[in-house]
Amino acid sequence: MARAPVVTRFAPSPTGFLHLGHAHSALFAHRLARAAGGRFLVRIEDIDATRCRPEFTDAILEDLAWLGLDWDGPVRIQSEHMREYADAIASLEARGLLYPCFCTRAAIAREIAAIGNAPHGADGPLYPGTCRTIPPAEREARRAAGEPHALRLDMAAALRAVPGPLAFEEVGDGLVTADPGPLFGDVVLARKDTPASYHLCVTHDDAAQGVTLVTRGEDLKPATHLHRLLQALMGWPVPRWQHHRLIAGPDGRRLAKRDRAATLRSLREAGHSPAAVRALAGFPD
Numbered sequence: 001m002a003r004a005p006v007v008t009r010f011a012p013s014p015t016g017f018l019h020l021g022h023a024h025s026a027l028f029a030h031r032l033a034r035a036a037g038g039r040f041l042v043r044i045e046d047i048d049a050t051r052c053r054p055e056f057t058d059a060i061l062e063d064l065a066w067l068g069l070d071w072d073g074p075v076r077i078q079s080e081h082m083r084e085y086a087d088a089i090a091s092l093e094a095r096g097l098l099y100p101c102f103c104t105r106a107a108i109a110r111e112i113a114a115i116g117n118a119p120h121g122a123d124g125p126l127y128p129g130t131c132r133t134i135p136p137a138e139r140e141a142r143r144a145a146g147e148p149h150a151l152r153l154d155m156a157a158a159l160r161a162v163p164g165p166l167a168f169e170e171v172g173d174g175l176v177t178a179d180p181g182p183l184f185g186d187v188v189l190a191r192k193d194t195p196a197s198y199h200l201c202v203t204h205d206d207a208a209q210g211v212t213l214v215t216r217g218e219d220l221k222p223a224t225h226l227h228r229l230l231q232a233l234m235g236w237p238v239p240r241w242q243h244h245r246l247i248a249g250p251d252g253r254r255l256a257k258r259d260r261a262a263t264l265r266s267l268r269e270a271g272h273s274p275a276a277v278r279a280l281a282g283f284p285d
Contacts, residue, residue, distance in 0.1 A: 004212045006038030010064075010071075011202065013045045014056035017263035018063045021217070021247040023281035028244045029215040030069050031283065039072040041209055046079045047194055047201055063264045068274050076209060078201055085196035088204055088234060089151065089189060097158050097233065098189065100139050100149040101131040119182070122222035126185035127152065151190040155181050162232045168224055171213075171242040180225040187226060203227045207236035218243040247282065 008029035012022055033040040042064065046052035061075065092098050103111075111128050112118045118125040132154060134142075143149065159181060166178035189197045196204075206214060206227075214224075221243045231238050267277050275285050 006033050006036035007041065007210050007212045008033040008038065008215050009041040009043055009206070009209065009211050010069075011043040011045050011205075012060055013048065013051075014053055014060055015048070015051045016056060017059055017265050019263050020267075020277070020281045023067060023264060023277060024247045024283070025215070025217060025244065026064060026067070026069055027278060027281055027283040030071075032213065032215060032242070038212075040069075041073060041076070041211065042071040043076040043205060043209070044078060045198070045201065046077060047082075047085075047196060047198070049079070050193065052079075059265065063268075066268060066274060067264065067277060076205060078205065081205075081208075082195060084208070085201055085204060088200060089196060092153070092189070092233065093151065095161065097154055097161060098151045099132055099134075099154055099186075100143055101127070101152045101186075101188070102134075102142060102147055102149045103127075103130055119185075121185055122183040127187075129186055132186065148192055150188045150192075152186040153189050155184070155186050158229060158233060162229065166225075166228050166232060168228045168238065169240045170221075170224075171240055176224075178225045178228040180229045183222050184226050199223065199226055200230065203230045203236065204234075206239060207231070207234075210237075212239045214239050214241045216241075216243060217246050219246060 010026040010029050012018065018026075030040045032038075042061070044057050044060065046057065057077070064071070089098070108127060108130070111130060112125045115128060118128065120126065131139075131152070166180075167175050168178055170176050187197075187199065189200050191197070205211075221241075224241050224243075228238070230236070264277060267280070272280075278285065
């Protein structure tokens with residue numbers, strides 16, 4: 001059976017300027033697609049309205065073009081597709097796979113501290129399931145009263161809803177068993193301030209855009225377990241994954257916006273050429 005054409009994507013969040021780590025990720029996806037005669041897509045993941053800025057979107061596209069990257073088709077802007085994500089959330093909720101969580105972060109932290117040896121997942125201590133057992137009538141009354149809440153995936157119910165074991169293909173490693181429960185527990189899929197989570201949106205968009213090879217940093221590899229579950233629940237096509245190394249700074253720490261890593265913009269202003277920046281990002285011509 002012939003493998004589907006290679007379609008990769010680069011999907012930054014416009015919360016700041018691109019740095020060398022972003023350049024490595026974009027070049028990694030672009031070169032894999034072009035080497036296979038496939039398609040390279042750009043997507044702007046701007047669902048976090050409190051941190052994302054339109055000016056950073058413009059800067060990202062400008063920096064990618066300056067770096068020498070071209071992409072296929074229009075850039076997908078996530079904030080223009082919130083109805084699609086809301087429909088996916090509604091589908092999961094209608095099947096009894098989501099429940100409202102009224103806990104504040106502070107309350108969750110106190111409960112975890114009280115537990116003592118709370119289980120840890122990919123992002124820290126797992127949510128202890130406080131709101132999972134609230135009776136349906138009480139849930140609806142509290143929602144009707146406008147009490148702030150998030151929507152969490154009932155992990156146990158979600159896993160029961162999937163026929164058979166879950167697995168994903170990691171390029172270089174082969175088939176990997178997906179086990180999202182211990183990694184994420186009852187993960188949040190929607191909040192009042194962010195109507196759909198990164199996990200839901202990225203999985204939805206990879207399916208909508210026909211991405212066949214998801215490339216991203218190795219720090220996001222644990223998320224693949226949860227994304228594979230969401231694909232199974234929603235009947236979305238399953239791509240392959242290829243996680244790449246992370247670019248580190250002079251101090252050995254991975255580059256991050258919060259640490260004010262040198263941006264492509266600052267490197268350009270300092271006189272670096274696109275070829276020089278591509279080399280610094282690990283892709284010499």
